[in-house]
Amino acid sequence: MTFGVGWYFLPVLILGLLNNHQAYAECPVNSVVVKGRVENPPENARVRAQLVYPDHRGGDVGEVILEGADFTLPIEFLTQSRKPILIGSLGEKCNRKPETVIVTLVGSDPAREYDRVSLELAADFKKTDSGAYTVRSEVTLKAPK
Numbered sequence: 001m002t003f004g005v006g007w008y009f010l011p012v013l014i015l016g017l018l019n020n021h022q023a024y025a026e027c028p029v030n031s032v033v034v035k036g037r038v039e040n041p042p043e044n045a046r047v048r049a050q051l052v053y054p055d056h057r058g059g060d061v062g063e064v065i066l067e068g069a070d071f072t073l074p075i076e077f078l079t080q081s082r083k084p085i086l087i088g089s090l091g092e093k094c095n096r097k098p099e100t101v102i103v104t105l106v107g108s109d110p111a112r113e114y115d116r117v118s119l120e121l122a123a124d125f126k127k128t129d130s131g132a133y134t135v136r137s138e139v140t141l142k143a144p145k
Contacts (some may be wrong), residue, residue, distance in 0.1 A: 027080035027094035030131040032121070034073045034103055036139030038066060044108040047071050047141065051098035059098060073103075074132075097121065097133075105141040114143040 034049050048063045062075035081096035098121055105114040117139055119125070125133040 027078060027096075028131055029076050029078055030097065030133065031074050031076045032098065032101055032125065033132055033134045034062075034071075034075075034101060034119075034139055035135055036071060036103070036141065037069045038071065038105060039069070039140065039142045040145050041066050041069050042107045042114065042143050045114070045143065046106045046108065047073055048104045048106055049073050049075055050102045050104075051075060051077055052100040052102060053096070053098050075101075101125075103139050103141065105143060107143070115141040117141065 032049070032051060034047075036047075038045065038047070045066045046063050047066060048061065050061045051059045053059050060075050060077045062073050064071050064073045077096070077098065079094045079096050081093040101119045101121060101124075103117045103119065105116070106112070107114055119135065119139070121133060124136055126136055127133050
């Protein structure tokens with residue numbers, strides 16, 4: 001009789017293990033680091049960066065409140081492009097990365113967009129050993145005087 005109960009829960013246990021992909025994640029988390037400066041920074045302004053993936057899918061967003069004219073904005077992203085087929089990394093792909101980074105200067109009082117720059121990951125960034133993509137030359141955003 002006790003084996004009957006065990007056989008009932010065995011398929012549930014196996015299904016739970018097969019669907020627990022997060023416990024076996026092996027793809028690294030990389031980052032995009034945008035550095036730059038703002039000319040005529042407005043009060044309470046923010047710099048926002050959005051990563052855009054293939055097929056124009058928007059993705060990860062980072063934001064920093066300006067304290068002066070210079071800014072550094074890191075945005076992390078998961079490189080896992082699809083879920084594993086079975087337990088472990090079988091069938092897992094770790095080649096997901098953004099194509100474009102859109103950097104925007106946003107004011108909060110009144111809420112408005114002052115400037116926007118679009119950067120291509122392949123042309124405007126370099127990859128470091130640690131898996132971070134850093135901008136080759138600083139971004140300059142401008143706000144009216």
